[in-house]
Amino acid sequence: MTIRLLIADDQALVRGALAALLVLEPDLEVVAEVGRGDEVVEAVRTAKPDVALLDVEMPGLDGIEAAAALRAVPGVRVLMVTTFGRPGYLRRAMEAGAAGFVVRDTPAAQLADAVRRVHQGLRVVDPSLAAETLVAGTSPLTARESDVLRAARAGGTVADVARELHLSEGTVRNHLSAAIGKTGARTRAEAARIALDNGWL
Structure with a gap:
């Protein structure tokens, strides 16, 4: 039986290479x-693919959001294939409904095997990333703190972030302060970097 695949990646060269393999x-x-x-x-x-291979970082929706959206489409299973093997990404992808998570430099034979296993209804997770995820634990940030940090990454002022998220400036300051404290950072830029490095954003 042939397994039908969709490949989603914002880099055409990567899409083509994955397809060719x-x-x-x-x-x-x-x-x-x-x-x-x-x-x-x-x-x-x-x-109507059987398995969708999604990158994490894409324009429009990221791969994790796309995986969540695919819950409404019966008959397709999701395998995340990404360069960004961050522990928080793995946890968020699984919570969004992905059946597997592998890094892009996985050998071709192992990637093909991961596709088959996901298609069979099994879960497939890169073992080293699974171990890192257990050690890292869950994100300490609330959903709103994550939103505020994401918006602040662009470097805008508190007023800019408040406008973008339809919040008061005081509320934005409170969320930024909480996020800085929870990440152990000194500045909001450092908090955003730490959160991004851990896959919390």
Whole structure:
């Protein structure tokens, strides 16, 4: 039986390389490729793949948000394939409904095997990343603190962040202060970097 695949990655070269590797397997067929997270659901509905391979960082929607959106589409399983093997990403991807999470430099044969196992209904997780995730624990940030840090990453003022998120400036300051404290940072830029490095954003 042929397993139908969708590949979503914002780098055309990476998409093409993944597709070229996977179609060498006699039981795998790439039926769609997209470069944006907000194109994933429509492409899945149109091409009807069995497994969607999603990158984490994409424009429109990130891969984790796209995985969550795919919960509404029956018959497709999600395998995250990404450069960014951050512990928080693994936890968030699994919570969003992904069945597997592997890093992009996984050997081709192992990647093909991961696709098959996800298709069979099994969970597949990069073992070293799983261990890091257990050690790192869950994000200490609330959802709103994460939103505020994400918005603050662009370098805007408190007023800019408040406008973007429809919050008061005082509320933004409170969330930034809490996020700085919880990450052990000295500045909001450092807090955002720590949170990003841990995959909490």
